[in-house]
Amino acid sequence: MAVLGIGKAPKDSAVLPFYGTGAVFFLILSILMLVASDRFQDHFFQAETLALVHAAALGWGTMIIFGAAYQLIPVIFEKELFSSQLAFISFWFLLFGSVLLICSFWYFQPGILMITGGTFVLIAVVLYNVNVFKTAGLSDLSVQKLFLLSSALWLFITVAVGVLLAINLYRPYISSNHLEILKLHAHLGFIGWFLQLITGVSSKLVPMFLFGKSEKTKLLYSAFILQNIGLIGFVLDHFFFGSSARVFFYFLIISFGIGCWLSYLRDVYKKRIKKRVDIQMRHTLISFISLILALILVPVLVLLSGNQWSILYGVFIFLGWISAIIFGKTFKTLPFIIWNRYYKDVHGKKDIPLPKDLYEERLLVYQFWCFIAAFVFLSFGVLVNQLIVIRIGLLLWVLVALLYVWNVAKVFLHKKII
Amino acid sequence: MEFQINDSYFSEKNKALNALYQVLDPELMVNIIDLGLVYGIDFSSDKEITVTMTLTSHGCPLGEAIEQGVKNALSNDFPEFKVIVNVVWEPQWSFEEISPVGREKLGF
Numbered sequence: 268m269a270v271l272g273i274g275k276a277p278k279d280s281a282v283l284p285f286y287g288t289g290a291v292f293f294l295i296l297s298i299l300m301l302v303a304s305d306r307f308q309d310h311f312f313q314a315e316t317l318a319l320v321h322a323a324a325l326g327w328g329t330m331i332i333f334g335a336a337y338q339l340i341p342v343i344f345e346k347e348l349f350s351s352q353l354a355f356i357s358f359w360f361l362l363f364g365s366v367l368l369i370c371s372f373w374y375f376q377p378g379i380l381m382i383t384g385g386t387f388v389l390i391a392v393v394l395y396n397v398n399v400f401k402t403a404g405l406s407d408l409s410v411q412k413l414f415l416l417s418s419a420l421w422l423f424i425t426v427a428v429g430v431l432l433a434i435n436l437y438r439p440y441i442s443s444n445h446l447e448i449l450k451l452h453a454h455l456g457f458i459g460w461f462l463q464l465i466t467g468v469s470s471k472l473v474p475m476f477l478f479g480k481s482e483k484t485k486l487l488y489s490a491f492i493l494q495n496i497g498l499i500g501f502v503l504d505h506f507f508f509g510s511s512a513r514v515f516f517y518f519l520i521i522s523f524g525i526g527c528w529l530s531y532l533r534d535v536y537k538k539r540i541k542k543r544v545d546i547q548m549r550h551t552l553i554s555f556i557s558l559i560l561a562l563i564l565v566p567v568l569v570l571l572s573g574n575q576w577s578i579l580y581g582v583f584i585f586l587g588w589i590s591a592i593i594f595g596k597t598f599k600t601l602p603f604i605i606w607n608r609y610y611k612d613v614h615g616k617k618d619i620p621l622p623k624d625l626y627e628e629r630l631l632v633y634q635f636w637c638f639i640a641a642f643v644f645l646s647f648g649v650l651v652n653q654l655i656v657i658r659i660g661l662l663l664w665v666l667v668a669l670l671y672v673w674n675v676a677k678v679f680l681h682k683k684i685i
Numbered sequence: 686m687e688f689q690i691n692d693s694y695f696s697e698k699n700k701a702l703n704a705l706y707q708v709l710d711p712e713l714m715v716n717i718i719d720l721g722l723v724y725g726i727d728f729s730s731d732k733e734i735t736v737t738m739t740l741t742s743h744g745c746p747l748g749e750a751i752e753q754g755v756k757n758a759l760s761n762d763f764p765e766f767k768v769i770v771n772v773v774w775e776p777q778w779s780f781e782e783i784s785p786v787g788r789e790k791l792g793f
Contacts, residue, residue, distance in 0.1 A: 615754030
């Protein structure tokens with residue numbers, strides 16, 4: 268028998284600030300969306316829209332994902348996190364950077380504040396990369412590890428391009444069209460950062476949560492190669508030769524990459540032992556459906572004119588795909604982290620609450636159905652360009668955010684019972 | 686897990702086994718015996734209990750809590766003994782290790 272030590276969980280300071288702040292950002296994002304509801308009918312290059320996108324991508328998506336990644340990297344890499352202190356420092360840079368960026372976009376003030384905000388985010392990302400690469404080491408490169416490493420690198424490239432764009436808004440120096448580079452920046456983030464991170468983490472966690480095994484790891488390696496080749500090809504071609512019909516070729520490669528990953532998860536789902544799919548996993552299912560909807564929309568986006576397509580694409584990506592997976596995973600991780608904090612030392616001694624007792628599952632079920640309604644109303648409102656429908660959808664989003672924040676706060680404010 | 690009746694620590698091992706039924710995997714909400722995580726319980730003449738066990742996954746963030754749970758549960762029933770927990774990864778745990786009771790609790 269091989270005796271090994273137990274991987275220690277990272278310090279709370281490396282994880283909890285991200286979860287708490289991400290939840291607050293989500294509420295702020297939902298309120299801001301309602302305030303700027305008419306922007307859901309405009310071209311995406313509007314001050315408020317850029318602020319909303321950065322609130323969604325950084326304050327909400329990346330904030331929570333950083334926290335979850337610092338918690339889950341030891342599980343995936345089977346090693347202790349390199350530095351909880353670096354993780355905590357990265358939190359402050361990400362927080363202040365996100366706030367500066369969101370404010371400077373909302374009031375559209377290109378200049379020092381916007382560039383400083385971008386630089387702060389870049390520093391947070393460098394610190395994240397140091398932690399990920401130092402924890403990973405170079406041995407035993409599992410496919411999940413490859414995805415986490417590549418996503419961290421793509422995040423660095425995404426944010427670096429973002430800072431260059433912020434400088435260009437203040438003092439124009441890029442000869443190419445700013446909007447074309449902006450599209451590259453966005454897709455580096457979607458496909459490089461979010462997609463690859465979610466692919467890597469989900470291919471480890473979904474089998475654990477569903478008690479399902481798949482032997483088809485070749486599908487994951489294919490996903491890794493196709494997603495990266497497609498993205499590299501798209502970025503280089505678009506940067507050097509501009510927009511062209513070849514975008515469909517890269518889109519197909521990336522779509523096959525996504526297809527391989529989803530096929531792997533489908534195999535896990537089919538072979539699962541645990542038949543009952545809990546509410547958290549149902550969120551994950553909706554997340555994947557949103558991603559597929561976004562993919563279906565890409566040809567429409569390229570071939571048809573109309574502001575609604577790009578806005579709808581953003582809704583599917585940020586509010587459907589990324590938000591749904593965060594909703595589910597929050598309550599698969601946060602209650603355990605808090606439970607570990609309070610009850611680790613008394614576990615086995617007395618009757619103590621379980622992690623599932625730290626949040627209200629009933630509220631999570633309400634949140635799930637509100638989320639479905641919000642998503643459908645908002646998407647339909649954008650599609651038919653009806654402000655009243657958009658506003659109903661956005662009001663429902665505020666409700667979703669309130670339910671989510673309430674449940675997250677309940678976990679955070681849990682009082683130790685014994 | 687079964688013990689030989691001629692084992693000199695037969696009754697102590699059974700008592701320890703019962704105590705370990707109280708230790709839950711906080712994530713799965715099933716005790717570690719029904720999950721098949723415990724591979725062995727050994728008593729030594731110098732007042733030591735060694736529990737050889739595994740976890741459902743490497744680097745499990747709740748691993749420390751489960752290890753502590755084992756120590757707490759056994760210290761309650763055997764206050765005069767020192768409890769040692771050996772976490773091992775071979776043989777690797779798999780779903781097949783879960784007892785019928787554990788499967789029922791997990792909704793399989």
